[in-house]
Amino acid sequence: MQVIKIEGTDDTPQVTLDANPENPFMEISGRSLPEDVVAFYEPILEWLDEYSENPLEKTILNIKLEYFNTASSKLLLDILLKLEDLNDAGNDVLVRWHFPDDDEDMEEAGEEYEDIVEVPFEQVSYSFE
């Protein structure tokens, strides 16, 4: 499967979607307030559709955002709903929600997604030091 690797900018996140069975890695990190949020996330959602047809034994998505706007929050939910489908289909799925240890708003955002979607969540705090 094709690897998606998007460098982060000051308004778009860094995205890595690599389903190479040897060393798979899926992560969305940084800041998300794209001018056209739908256009930005479209390839990511399409990638997940294709991936879901033939997923790895274990799917782990790391979300490590320092900031996202409300328009992005809707698209993040769309991503998580795709993982929910994958989970419903009997696959092993995990979302790792990373948040800075001093950012309660980001921690709460993760808890809310965990409430909304039926996917195993792991909250991971990190510090900048």
Next chain:
Amino acid sequence: MSEVQNKNRFDFVYDFYSKMKESKVTIAYEGEISHEITKVFSSLAESHIAIDDEASTLKKRVFHVMIESLQNLSKHSGEKHDLKSATDGQGIFFVSKTEKNYTITTGNIIDKYELPGLKLVIKKINSSNKKSLKDLYKEQIKKGRLSDKGGAGLGFIDIVRKTGEQLIYSFFDINEKKSYFVLTSTVSRKK
């Protein structure tokens, strides 16, 4: 220009400056609100020009409210319908800083037929407690489709959730079809 015109202009500038100082305004802008402009203001906030020495949570909240407010302007301003080729909204954007709080104020022209719906949404949000705001947010994020304007109806809910303060607003009559909508969000500087 005549001397009288010059004098008027200088008076206007000094008057404007004095009023800004009096109202503790740190950012004032009127005009096109594009994505680029939104980025400029938010990076100003981040680079400590507008917000100095604040706790990081507070800084993030001010940043967040600024972005959502500016994006409301750029996407929902009715005035853009009057401009021939512009796709960006037009509006006024103010940030004030007092000892107690930051206030982020926007002003823009809207179509009058949008007024009742807008008032209803704000009243509903303002009368919600923390728990019902959370439910409202979840309901909206699930059902809310991204409109062609790009919003998901979440901006106002999110601002009030992040700040814990009600939205303050007012409308002014422009003509039979248009109104001017002013909205203020408050971020308390106290923990």
